[in-house]
Amino acid sequence: MALVSRVALLHDKRAFDALVRKYQSPVRRxxxxxxxxxxxxxxxxxxxxFVKAYxxxxxxxxxxxFSTWLMRIAYNTFYxxxxxxxxxxxxxxxxxxxxxxxxxxxxxxxxxxxxALLSPDERSCITLQLIDQQPIEYICRVTGMKAxxxxxxxFRGKEKLATFLKQNGYDPx
Amino acid sequence: MTQDNDQRLAxxxxxxxxxxxxxxxxxRKVMRRLPDDTPRLxxxxxxxxxxxxxxxxxxxxxxxSVVPNLKALFVTYYTxxxxxxxxxxxxxxxxxxxxxxxxxxxxxxx
Numbered sequence: 212m213a214l215v216s217r218v219a220l221l222h223d224k225r226a227f228d229a230l231v232r233k234y235q236s237p238v239r240r241x242x243x244x245x246x247x248x249x250x251x252x253x254x255x256x257x258x259x260x261f262v263k264a265y266x267x268x269x270x271x272x273x274x275x276x277f278s279t280w281l282m283r284i285a286y287n288t289f290y291x292x293x294x295x296x297x298x299x300x301x302x303x304x305x306x307x308x309x310x311x312x313x314x315x316x317x318x319x320x321x322x323x324x325x326x327a328l329l330s331p332d333e334r335s336c337i338t339l340q341l342i343d344q345q346p347i348e349y350i351c352r353v354t355g356m357k358a359x360x361x362x363x364x365x366f367r368g369k370e371k372l373a374t375f376l377k378q379n380g381y382d383p384x
Numbered sequence: 385m386t387q388d389n390d391q392r393l394a395x396x397x398x399x400x401x402x403x404x405x406x407x408x409x410x411x412r413k414v415m416r417r418l419p420d421d422t423p424r425l426x427x428x429x430x431x432x433x434x435x436x437x438x439x440x441x442x443x444x445x446x447x448x449s450v451v452p453n454l455k456a457l458f459v460t461y462y463t464x465x466x467x468x469x470x471x472x473x474x475x476x477x478x479x480x481x482x483x484x485x486x487x488x489x490x491x492x493x494x
Contacts, residue, residue, distance in 0.1 A: 224415065224418060227415075228411055231410075231414050231415070235405065235407055236406075243405075258410075258413055262414065262418060265418050319399060322396070322397060341390075341394060342401045343401070344401065369390070369393060372393055373389050376392060381392070381396055
């Protein structure tokens with residue numbers, strides 16, 4: 212029996228443990244990029260994501276991919292966290308970026324600095340496309356946005372990132 | 385132009401794309417946070433069932449032979465949440481009860 216079915220039908224915690232081990236890396240990496248490298252926060256959000264997945268497993272429809280469903284929960288968990296902050300403004304990005312600076316260096320820090328220039332929606336779309344290498348249909352399923360909206364976020368995000376690369380010596384032209 | 389830009393961005397984000405995060409106790413923390421979703425009714429049925437079995441086994445004088453095995457199986461069931469253990473415990477009890485009943489019936493007939 213598939214791991215997901217064992218969790219859904221039998222509440223098999225050992226099967227769920229196997230699912231957590233299988234998907235922890237992509238989920239944590241996605242949240243790490245959305246939080247601009249804040250490891251503690253992204254791990255808290257990732258834990259919330261898996262606990263929600265366990266408690267809502269009955270809502271999972273077999274026609275969808277489990278990984279997509281999980282990433283959608285991760286995305287919503289991140290947004291719920293943002294909304295819980297007062298005010299959910301760009302100050303948050305600054306806070307994340309500062310929290311990151313102490314631990315990371317070089318290229319990784321530049322990646323988070325570049326991601327910090329984007330709005331949360333742009334960052335979600337850019338992260339899923341350029342880091343997770345996912346197609347637009349997948350981004351639509353995870354974020355719940357329409358294809359046109361995703362494309363415009365990607366376009367604006369890439370423009371900002373291109374400027375960042377030029378200003379920071381990554382563009383040889 | 386756009387393709388060039390995409391390639392440059394893909395190159396820039398490559399270290400993040402290749403980042404594989406080790407578990408480092410993450411899954412253990414998640415498992416500790418999972419709710420205990422065993423229904424209360426199931427717990428109640430288990431307790432009543434166990435009480436009934438213990439009473440019957442005691443009444444039939446099978447205590448010494450059955451207790452060590454049953455104890456081991458129930459400990460496994462509760463510590464590892466292993467449903468197979470409870471099934472084995474019930475089977476063991478049924479076999480013991482059937483044997484005891486057979487003896488009593490045979491004694492009554494004779």
